[in-house]
Amino acid sequence: MIELDKAGGVWTATLNRPEKANALTEAMLTRLAEIAEQAGQPGGARVLILTGAGKVFSAGADLDAMGEGLATSPVWERLSSAIAALPGLSIAALNGTVAGGAIGMALACDLRVAATGAEVFYPVMKRGFLPQPSDPARLSALIGPARAKLILLAGQRINTETALAWGLYDRIAEPGALMDAAHELAEPVLAATFEHAAAIKRLIP
Template sequence: MIGFEKSGDLWTITLDRPEKANSLTSEMLTELVARVTEARSAKCLVLTGNGKVFSAGADLDEARAGLATSPLWEQLSSAVAALDCLTITALNGTLAGGACGMALASDLRISVPTAKVFYPVMRLGFLPQSSDVKRLTRLVGPARAKLILMGGIKVGAQEALGMGLVDRVTDDLWASVEEIAEAALGAAPDHIAAIKAMINAA
């Protein structure tokens, strides 16, 4: 249910449960944490999904059994944020719920035009991960963070681009990933890490 591919220094992790809208189970989250941690030796890591949806968030049955409040979500987003390489979330479709964490923790978010982003914690009665709230607010500002988390709106790709929630909207997702990753793939790992650290400290 988690695909993994290395193409030189470009590593790709794919959520591969399209029959369930790539909803995440505890087993999948555990594997994601391990795969992302392993990507410390990559120059660029891409997170994407198989099918028409990036991820619907937590598997509903497991969410009701406690997955919605599992520390695994925070472990995953923390693992993404800790990487020194360039990290890109390539949204092949809609991004929802707890799956937002890994996207928010990525350096860049690229989206197909049909994708939507929503985080329905108000309706579901769960609190969002605290780091998700901080990252979302840094990206879009407090009012728009409230619009998403408290208003529960579904943000279309173009609106998300205008907010700064995604960084590019494209019909050719992989071509855009390759274009953005090219410079990092040609650089030394410590050079990538140094530039990323300077930006994060700014």
């Protein structure tokens, strides 16, 4: 349910469970974490792109798996920590709505490119769970504490244009042009040496 393509220094990991809105299981999260960890090793990815198949990036945790403890599993933090630690560029290419715990991997990426119509919502208040530990701080750093509270406490669903205006998304593209937009952002990194790009990334808090 996770597909990995490696081409010219770009690793593309695709959530491929569209019949379930790419709802995440423990096995899927573990595989994504393994990919991110491998991408950060010497000779790994210059650029890591995360995207999804179908019309939804991810509905978050699989509801059946949540009842089995997935909501509090450490695998979420393992994944987001591995993405955040990458020396190369990480891009979330959000082909559709991103919800719940799936927001964590998008927040951990350096850049977020979204298809038109891609919404954001994180229904932790409704579900009775806490967000993943690193998510509130990353969310607040991007859009400010009040807007983070609108999403996490007030349960607001944020549309594409608002997410772009707030800085949660960095670019919007038509669905058919989403991956082109992601690859365009990756081009300067691929044209530079790995050491140069990684050194610049280390300078940015």
